[in-house]
Amino acid sequence: MSHPLFKVIPKEEYFLPGTPACPGCPAALGLRLLLKALGPKTVIVIPACCSSIIQGAYPRSAIKVPLINIAFAASAATASGIAEALELKGIGDANVVVWAGDGGTADIGLQGLSGAAERGHNIIYVCYDNEAYMNTGIQRSGATPYMAWTTTTPTGKREIKKDIPLIVAMHRVPYVATAALAYPQDYVMKLRKAAAKKGFKYIHLLAPCPPGWRFDSSKTIEISRLAVETGTWVLYEIEDGKFRLTGPSKGLIDKSKRKPVAEYLRTQGRFSHLSDEDMAKIQKIVDENWEWIKRWLEG
Amino acid sequence: MESKIKFDLITPISYPGEGSAGATGSWRVFKPIIDREKCRKCLLCWLYCPEAAIRVSEENYPEIIYEYCKGCGICANECPVKAISMVEE
Numbered sequence: 001m002s003h004p005l006f007k008v009i010p011k012e013e014y015f016l017p018g019t020p021a022c023p024g025c026p027a028a029l030g031l032r033l034l035l036k037a038l039g040p041k042t043v044i045v046i047p048a049c050c051s052s053i054i055q056g057a058y059p060r061s062a063i064k065v066p067l068i069n070i071a072f073a074a075s076a077a078t079a080s081g082i083a084e085a086l087e088l089k090g091i092g093d094a095n096v097v098v099w100a101g102d103g104g105t106a107d108i109g110l111q112g113l114s115g116a117a118e119r120g121h122n123i124i125y126v127c128y129d130n131e132a133y134m135n136t137g138i139q140r141s142g143a144t145p146y147m148a149w150t151t152t153t154p155t156g157k158r159e160i161k162k163d164i165p166l167i168v169a170m171h172r173v174p175y176v177a178t179a180a181l182a183y184p185q186d187y188v189m190k191l192r193k194a195a196a197k198k199g200f201k202y203i204h205l206l207a208p209c210p211p212g213w214r215f216d217s218s219k220t221i222e223i224s225r226l227a228v229e230t231g232t233w234v235l236y237e238i239e240d241g242k243f244r245l246t247g248p249s250k251g252l253i254d255k256s257k258r259k260p261v262a263e264y265l266r267t268q269g270r271f272s273h274l275s276d277e278d279m280a281k282i283q284k285i286v287d288e289n290w291e292w293i294k295r296w297l298e299g
Numbered sequence: 300m301e302s303k304i305k306f307d308l309i310t311p312i313s314y315p316g317e318g319s320a321g322a323t324g325s326w327r328v329f330k331p332i333i334d335r336e337k338c339r340k341c342l343l344c345w346l347y348c349p350e351a352a353i354r355v356s357e358e359n360y361p362e363i364i365y366e367y368c369k370g371c372g373i374c375a376n377e378c379p380v381k382a383i384s385m386v387e388e
Contacts, residue, residue, distance in 0.1 A: 018318030218372030
């Protein structure tokens, strides 16, 4: 029977149950939705990250499309090669997708990402950002936010989060967007928009990780929603150089519409050591970010 | 002398199949139970299931695949009418 939801998100599954992902895993859900959005004519490239195992342990694969596992720094370069080879073979309508974590994007894979973006290969690069090296045991990455606990920042990280989507946008690529799992329609729409464009496309997906962020596995979506509602995570797209807020973020320019950041921070054990001063500082970082956004929108 | 060992071609290629990590339902501590009387068939549970362990029936009811469901509880947490309860195994 048809269902209104199936018009946006197909019923067909390309992600097969029984994977090695942790319960409540955001990367598994992100990959499942990505495959629904892009369909079977997709090639996935995965560098070292949680998804190296989530996609299935030998001799079985948990996803129904071709997939290549590659070294940490090589994902964007590999995808570039695949995209060019498919083009030469006359298969121009296939989606070549990099599915990488934040470590493989913000730190180790940054040169490959930047190179592919600058050369403008026809690929979609998706970073699922769980804000640390979760697969190896929660070590801090360039994308770990200010004051978050990780095993290598036991008293909280002192540096602020590296803004990868904007770094990629500065390569003047045709499409850059952010997404959150609590808003799957927004995420799927952005993936389809990216697939319809030629050239280098980048999507940054916030991926709240239950074991890494220290929260119950049932709260993955709830925390993803709070990240957006508090303005900590901003949903936007930059299409051909034009910046635009999307989904619920559209209504959050006015500070009074945003929930206090503390509501988001208090749901996670990684922020349990925060003092009121730290909370205020994080609130300030978020508010300053929104001031930037306001200025961009005013042009 | 002829070798008695038969060499098969071994390639490091995986093929798609359910249960790449086995029957992951055995990981579960709490089991989600859907109350069909309360269910409004919005399918948010299906949409948000990270494991693809909820299938949709002919009448558009969500059905949990207990062989693979890890019991994360996202479905119960997100259900707008609280039609899913988590029961200890």
